[in-house]
Amino acid sequence: MSSPVPPISESGLPEGWEIRQSRSRNLPYYHNPATGESLWEPPANTDTEKLKTYMSKYHSKASVPPAPPSTNGEKIRASHLLIKHKDSRRPSSWKEKEITRTKEEALSTLLGHEARIRSGAMSLGEIATKESDCSSARKGGDLGYFERGVMQKEFEDAAFALKPGEVSHVVETSSGYHLIERTA
Known part of the structure; x- marks a missing residue:
């Protein structure tokens, strides 16, 4: 990173934890060197x-990796906006330790975001950076390139059905509710 990163003590992480950058996903993750846990x-x-403030200031929109050497139509690139609810398979996120909103509240929130995107008021990436419950929020929701068999089936089916530049309607998976934008 080009800008200096303040001491990890300002991140809100418990003692012994640090933030690292995944080479494969180009996303930050949390690592404890003493235990080896990631x-x-x-x-x-x-x-x-504290973590939300720290991450939005120092780990937002990391550099975007280049396209893979050959996509042959088998890989696509997409961004998404995820809103989790209390019944999601992992009801926590980088923003909230415990997500307590109902499915109905999550759906209503995502529909509001969808309306802003479709009206042109904001882009999916702009909203994802602040509102997505996925760690990809730090990159404007960018998930990078992926092929079939990597994502949850409902997500994958919707993403592969889109043309580059298109945004899906609401897609439900066990993770929560998504809006997906195919970017390549």
């Missing part, structure tokens, strides 16, 4: 408000 979601006892 997590995509913040560890227990994280001050999520």
Whole structure:
């Protein structure tokens, strides 16, 4: 990173944890060198408000990896906006230690975001950076390139059905509710 990163103590992470960058996903993750444990979601006892501020300031929109050498139509690139609810398979995120909203509240929130995207008021990436419950929020929701068999089936089917530049309507998976934008 080009800008200096403040001490990890300002991140809100518990003692012994640090933030690293995944080479394969080009996303930050949480690592504890003493235990060898790595997590995509913040560890227990994280001050999520401090972490949210720290991550949005120092780990947002990391550099975008180049396209793979040959896509042959088998790989696509997409971004998404995920809103989780209390019945999601992992009801926590980088923003909230415990998500308590109902499915109905999550759907209503996502429909509001969809309306703003379709009206042109904001892009999916702009909203994802602040509102998505996925760690990809730090990259404007960018998931990079992926092929079939990598994502959840409902997500994958919707993403592969889109043309580059198109945004899906609401897609439900066990993770929560998504809006997906195919970017390549």
